[in-house]
Amino acid sequence: MATAADTIEFRELPHPAPTSDADRALALANPGFGTQFTDHMVSIEWTEGEGWHNATVGPLQPIPLHPASAVLHYAQEIFEGLKAYRHPDGSTALFRPEENARRFNKSADRLAMPHLPEALFISAIEALLAKDGGWIPEGAGASLYLRPFMFADEVFLGVRPAKRYRFMVIASPAGNYFKSGAPAVSIWVSSEYTRAAPGGTGAAKCGGNYAASLVPQAAAIERGFDQVVFLDAVERKWIEELGGMNLFFVFDDGRVVTPALTGTILPGITRASLIELLRAEGLDVSEGRYSIDQWEADARSGKLVECFACGTAAVVTAVGRVAGHDIDFTVGSGGPGQVTEKVKATLTGIQRGEIADSHGWVRKLG
Template identity: 50%
Template sequence: MALTFSTDPDAAPTSEQDIARINEDPGFGIHFTDHMAAVDWDSEKGWTNARIEPFDDYALSPAGAVLHYAQEAFEGLKAYHRADGSIWLFRPDRNAQRFINSSRRLALPELPAEDFVNSVRELVTVDARWVPTGREQSLYLRPFSVASEPFLGVRPARNVRYAVVASPVGAYFPGGVAPVNIWVESHYGRVANGGTGEAKCGGNYAASLLPQELAHTRGCSQVMFVDSAEHRWLEELGGMNVCIVTADGRLVTPPLNGNILPGVTRDSLLALAPEVGLEPVERPVDIAEIYAGAADGTIAEMFACGTAAVITPIGALTNEGGSHEVPVPADGGRTIALRNMLLDIQYGRVEDTRGWTQRVC
């Protein structure tokens, strides 16, 4: 039976004037709405006490299992304000299923997909006035589960907290989308075979932070990881999937081999590819192939994709041997065509023929 969410309204909600001020330039993940969704779990009762409550700090024991063994998983999706005033979600069912898969890999209880989607819908409904209306603005939603049991033994926690927090966010590129320079990491690995690569969990991101900082010192915006075994097969960036547009009309991306996060944006772009004249292909990609293809013209474009930035064109790949320029069409090419197509669906500017969007209110 699906959970029923009770609502405890914030007694002193943020004023309309303050929300408007925040949404003039919300940044990303800086400001948070008045409420959050929450559900408790324990090994005897299962999921209980589903509620919408005021956003507040957690009281967590210093012995809380998540603090010691990183037993947690999370998701990321957005709510979009449309021109007619309605608010919509984009493919929340896919996020729900990925959250189930991540939870299973981290030995966390699996929140049913229906309850996951309802928790998001209930929070967005209560905090609908926080959804910004500016260009490429949205309400970013962060569902997560953490092991809250105070216990230092190494086993799955018997008490877990699930919550959803929401943050108004602006365009990822306020000055417009521009090509980025990516550092190709050949020493540090993001994940190992059989690890947690296909799960969305904090440990994967933590492992990417030092290489990302090193990339910044080399003048690069982000870091791209290859496999940790042979250091040659393309995997993903620290928080985004990677796609290649070939000169012969293919959209190529590495296959989901257990090391790569199954991105919702990635999956959506593979489905949309034929509409911009591209054949979607999932196959292993050797980093040497990318260097050679960028030089001889067989690679026409390259981009990273994910929920936060949607699509980011890649203009150069840099490694210890130097920089490899990647073609960037003056008109944005298929990269920007795909980006615009996806945004048009999310914001309701074109008909959603695939049933990807859900109206909330």
């Protein structure tokens, strides 16, 4: 049954100076990733007792915040990431947005924040796309990256859940996440830092998890590597995930392993989709534990033939070299393997409307 929050109407605020067609075309010619933004944003407020209200879609602009706003002191903040695609028939499409809505609410549970109805989550995205659909770039690997987020903006100093929040959606035209031409990413194994601990916020998509990854990520880049991979916080031996991507391991006997969701790993929507696609190809996919020592041994013996990382931003990316303080090895040929290339082509083909969607994953907006 629909509730008042599900059917809330968005009030449109006029934009005094939208981007010209010429300037937008210039921006879309080389969008990069996360550096340019569309003209509009969505905002919805929540207060204790009133619930969700005051939904608007209006000009992208700075957010006024009191210095004592709860988010600045107690980090009640969560977000999501998904993409809008231009299909060959000219329509706009989303990929599994209902899964983002569900994960958003699971993150809200962990951070003691209110649920946003799934229908309202999707309606907010559609309201923004109705205004800024012309910002979807063309070309291979291009899309419009959507960033829904929620934060506590109650003005108070005290350790308790806030009584006031704001949900917003912004959008950014995006090209390839990693530098063009790189056949595979290189990974540094973090032995000093961990991403998340049992009972923590590892399964929630909140800013604090990413902030904790910045020092080891910077250390990896200083050593010439693209990404950092984290081990578990207890035994410091089991592979968990990269700073923002899940991992898959492909073996010479047709098996595929991905680290299990134990509460310390973000349950990726791309990850879940790839598990289904790989199983549809007849591969034996399991979710379990895989150690750093085994990773090295299997790569050196040739038993492990491919490894790839996945996420909304990077989609599917081969892992070539893996190194740490006392290890350094190459996976397979050091570049994308057959399984990696095939599953990437299938996933992106479905997302972009080039392959029939037999899973019901694509939501067309017209």
